[in-house]
Every structure is written in structure tokens, then in C-alpha cells.
Amino acid sequence: MQLLADTLATPSGATWFFLILALGLALAFEFVNGFHDTANAVATVIYTNTLKPNTAVVWSGIWNLIGVLTSSGAVAYGIVSLLPVELVLNVGSGSGFAMVFALLLSAILWNLGTWYLGLPASSSHTLIGSIMGVGLGNAMLNGQAFGEGVNWAKAQEVGLSLLISPIFGFFWAGVLLLLLKAFVRNPALFQEPPKDQPPPLGVRAILMLTCTGVSFAHGSNDGQKGMGLMVLILVGILPATYALKMDETPERVQAIVMHAQASQKTFTTLAGANATVMGQKDAEAELGAYLKPTGKASEKTFAALATGSEVIGTTLGRIKTFNDLTPDERRAVRTDIYLVATAIGKITKGTLVANAEDKKAVSTFKGELDHVTKYIPTWVKIAVALALGLGTMIGWKRIVVTVGEKIGKSHLTYGQGASAELVAMGTILAADQLGLPVSTTHVLSSGIAGTMAANRSGLQAQTLRNILLAWVLTLPASVFLGSLLFAFGNYIVLHVFGAR
Numbered sequence: 001m002q003l004l005a006d007t008l009a010t011p012s013g014a015t016w017f018f019l020i021l022a023l024g025l026a027l028a029f030e031f032v033n034g035f036h037d038t039a040n041a042v043a044t045v046i047y048t049n050t051l052k053p054n055t056a057v058v059w060s061g062i063w064n065l066i067g068v069l070t071s072s073g074a075v076a077y078g079i080v081s082l083l084p085v086e087l088v089l090n091v092g093s094g095s096g097f098a099m100v101f102a103l104l105l106s107a108i109l110w111n112l113g114t115w116y117l118g119l120p121a122s123s124s125h126t127l128i129g130s131i132m133g134v135g136l137g138n139a140m141l142n143g144q145a146f147g148e149g150v151n152w153a154k155a156q157e158v159g160l161s162l163l164i165s166p167i168f169g170f171f172w173a174g175v176l177l178l179l180l181k182a183f184v185r186n187p188a189l190f191q192e193p194p195k196d197q198p199p200p201l202g203v204r205a206i207l208m209l210t211c212t213g214v215s216f217a218h219g220s221n222d223g224q225k226g227m228g229l230m231v232l233i234l235v236g237i238l239p240a241t242y243a244l245k246m247d248e249t250p251e252r253v254q255a256i257v258m259h260a261q262a263s264q265k266t267f268t269t270l271a272g273a274n275a276t277v278m279g280q281k282d283a284e285a286e287l288g289a290y291l292k293p294t295g296k297a298s299e300k301t302f303a304a305l306a307t308g309s310e311v312i313g314t315t316l317g318r319i320k321t322f323n324d325l326t327p328d329e330r331r332a333v334r335t336d337i338y339l340v341a342t343a344i345g346k347i348t349k350g351t352l353v354a355n356a357e358d359k360k361a362v363s364t365f366k367g368e369l370d371h372v373t374k375y376i377p378t379w380v381k382i383a384v385a386l387a388l389g390l391g392t393m394i395g396w397k398r399i400v401v402t403v404g405e406k407i408g409k410s411h412l413t414y415g416q417g418a419s420a421e422l423v424a425m426g427t428i429l430a431a432d433q434l435g436l437p438v439s440t441t442h443v444l445s446s447g448i449a450g451t452m453a454a455n456r457s458g459l460q461a462q463t464l465r466n467i468l469l470a471w472v473l474t475l476p477a478s479v480f481l482g483s484l485l486f487a488f489g490n491y492i493v494l495h496v497f498g499a500r
Contacts, residue, residue, distance in 0.1 A: 283303075
């Protein structure tokens with residue numbers, strides 16, 4: 001049966017079915033993310049009586065929405081870069097569909113399980129673990145060595161940000177609380193809030209500000225994960241519309257041509273006189289091999305970059321706008337742009353391009369290429385923002401109760417809530433600027449634990465043990481689920497739909 005294979009050739013009714021199903025799963029992930037992660041942002045304002053629960057979750061949902069709409073997209077493509085290159089380039093294939101469904105389903109299942117138990121586990125950890133699982137599964141199914149399908153360098157970078165951020169939250173939230181106690185002589189800030197009474201106006205304003213900041217920061221960081229996956233799905237299924245930023249100006253297109261020509265000369269020089277002259281297909285294969293986690297640069301890599309730059313410059317040199325390209329040409333150009341830009345990013349991180357002017361020139365070329373491929377359509381931002389906001393408003397209570405009542409042995413004070421949220425807001429916004437995904441859950445719940453420790457309020461050992469267990473198990477569990485569901489999905493694609 002060739003149903004899936006046929007749907008990928010033309011935008012038939014079945015194609016739209018798979019597209020809607022895949023996009024629906026991405027939005028479902030963000031919906032679950034909303035009530036799983038964003039609930040942390042409202043715990044402090046609810047347990048300090050700053051806002052009523054319903055008002056708090058609506059307010060947080062609105063600022064999550066604003067955060068998503070104003071986000072840069074850097075985190076979105078940071079997540080995509082963890083995926084195997086061959087699956088990113090062929091996301092519209094059967095294996096590409098299996099990848100999308102596997103990583104989203106595994107992330108949703110683990111998030112729902114930890115939410116049901118009231119455990120503030122990390123959606124970021126879950127999604128990244130699922131991606132690693134897909135990479136491992138893809139490597140094993142293709143007869144590669146174990147672990148070859150994972151971008152370990154990028155995974156290490158992301159993993160360190162996820163590991164360091166809760167330690168940062170614990171330490172600095174505790175320090176900030178102690179500084180407040182030393183310089184702010186108002187005992188009411190550090191005592192249990194009176195039951196059902198809002199805090200003084202100034203304190204209330206600060207807590208509202210921190211809740212707003214954390215909600216905005218969460219939207220701008222976590223919301224991007226779903227956006228990146230949605231764009232990947234759209235590019236794979238509807239490349240004629242989404243492979244390139246179709247409304248780009250003729251001036252931008254010609255700027256790419258100019259930088260492509262300059263970069264071609266640079267890469268030809270770096271390749272050396274004895275480098276192999278390559279055709280387009282050979283160059284794509286060489287760059288694909290280099291971009292695998294175990295890939296090493298050689299003279300052939302620079303020769304491939306020279307060829308890729310030439311192809312991009314020649315193709316775009318004969319048009320005014322991307323609308324002048326046929327749908328097949330748009331897909332092909334995007335493939336070349338992705339391979340060249342990603343390879344430049346990998347090469348310029350090391351010392352392979354020693355000359356500062358050469359490095360600047362090819363990095364500028366990469367920036368121009370990224371501008372026309374690493375974009376997020378406005379409607380995708382709105383859809384993710386609504387899913388995240390609705391999730392916040394519907395399923396917040398389980399996590400809020402854990403964060404507000406079960407981490408410390410005493411009730412959350414105004415000072416503790418403000419300290420934890422200020423540190424969480426700053427950490428997440430900083431990570432957003434660096435394009436790194438961090439966990440709102442980890443940072444904020446660690447921050448609250450830090451303030452409880454600094455205040456000598458006592459910590460509930462059983463709750464902390466359960467939270468730590470969830471944190472430790474999240475990555476291996478989601479890796480296992482991701483690889484298992486990917487293998488199952490590939491089996492279905494191959495034996496039921498007869499497609500690859």
C-alpha cells in the first residue's frame with residue numbers, strides 16, 4: 001500500500017490529514033506544557049494571596065502569549081539542530097513522519113504522567129530526551145554505531161544549561177532572600193501571609209511584576225520549542241510555501257548572491273589546489289557526512305562548501321524573488337542552504353577558519369542564509385501562544401499545589417516568592433538571548449527550595465526526593481519512549497503504508 005508515499009507527492013486530502021495530525025500533536029505538546037510548566041509562574045502569587053487563582057492563570061496565560069509572539073526563534077532552531085540531519089532534510093518522508101510523531105507523543109506522555117502525579121518535571125528535558133531517542137533509534141535502524149545519530153556537542157551544550165540553571169536558581173534565590181532580609185526592614189515580607197488577605201500594595205506590585213516576568217520569559221523560551229517543530233513539519237509537507245521566506249525582498253536575495261560568491265572564493269582557497277572538484281550531489285553528500293555527530297572536516301569539506309555556495313549563488317542570481325523559483329527548486333535551495341549554513345556554523349566554532357576576515361565573511365553569509373530559512377510564520381506563533389495560554393488556564397492546579405505547599409515545611413512568604421521568581425525570570429530571559437532551552441520548572445522550584453533553605457524554614461524531604469527522581473528519570477525515560485515509538489512508527493510506515 002502506497003498511501004503515505006502518494007500523499008507526499010501532491011497536496012491531497014490524505015496529505016492534509018497527516019499535516020493537521022502532526023501540527024495538532026505539536027500544539028498538544030504546547031498545551032500540556034502550559035499547565036505543566038507555566039503553573040510554576042502562578043504558584044507564588046496564588047500562595048501569597050496576591051491574585052485569586054482564576055485571575056492569576058488568566059494573567060499568566062496572556063503574558064505567555066505575549067512572550068511567544070515577541071520571541072526571536074533562536075531557541076526553536078536550537079532544538080531542531082539536535083535532530084539527525086537526514087531526518088531534518090527529509091521530514092516529509094515516511095521516516096520523517098515517524099520522527100515527528102515519536103518525539104511529540106513521547107514528550108506528551110511523560111509530561112501527562114508527571115503532571116498527574118503533581119511532579120514539576122521539565123518539558124524541556126522531556127522533549128530533548130525524545131529527540132535523542134529518535135536519533136539513537138534512527139542510527140540503529142540504519143546500521144550505524146550506537147550513539148552516532150545524536151548531536152552530542154549540541155546535546156552537551158543544552159544539557160549543561162538544563163543542569164546548571166536549577167543550581168543557579170537554588171543558590172541565587174537563597175542569596176537574594178538573605179539580601180532582602182538584610183536591607184529591607186519590614187518583618188511582614190518574611191512572615192506567613194494573613195489568610196485570604198492580599199499583601200500591601202507595594203509588595204503586591206512586585207509579586208505581580210515577577211509573575212508577569214516569569215510568564216513572559218516562559219512563553220518566549222518554552223513556546224519556541226513547539227514553533228520549531230511546527231515549521232519543520234510545514235517545510236517537509238508544504239515546501240512550496242514554507243521552504244523559504246517567500247516575502248523576502250529582491251535586495252535581500254541579491255545580498256545572498258553577493259555573499260555566496262565571496263564565500264565560494266574563501267572556501268576554494270581553504271580547500272587548496274589539490275582539493276577534489278565536486279558536483280552538487282557529491283557536495284551535499286559530503287556536507288551531510290560532515291554534519292553527522294562523528295563528522296570531521298577535511299579539504300573535501302571546504303570543496304563541498306565552495307560548491308554549495310556556488311550553487312546557491314547561481315540559482316538565486318537568475319531570480320528577483322523566491323516566487324520566481326518552482327516548488328521543486330525551493331525545496332532544493334533550502335536543502336543546500338541548510339547544509340551550507342549548518343556546516344559554516346560548525347566550522348567557525350573551532351579554529352578551522354583561522355583568518356579573522358574569512359571567518360567574518362562566511363559568518364555573515366551564514367546569517368543571510370539563516371534569515372531566509374530560520375523564520376517563524378506569524379500564524380504559527382499565534383497558534384502556539386493560544387495553546388500555551390489555554391493550557392495554563394486549564395490544568396494548573398496539581399503543579400501549583402506541589403510548588404506552593406509541598407517543597408517547604410512552612411507557608412511561602414512574600415520575600416520568598418519574589419526572590420524565586422526574580423531569579424527565574426532573569427535566568428530564563430538570559431537563556432532566551434543565548435538561544436538555549438532551560439526549564440522554568442527546574443529554575444523556579446529550585447529557587448523556592450533555595451529560599452526555604454536560606455530562611456531555615458525546612459524542606460519536605462519526600463517531595464524533594466520525588467521531584468529529584470522525576471528529574472533524574474525524565475531524560476532516560478523520554479529517550480526510551482522516543483526510540484521505541486520511532487522504531488514502531490518506522491515499522492508502520494514500511495509495512496502498512498509501504499513508504500520510506
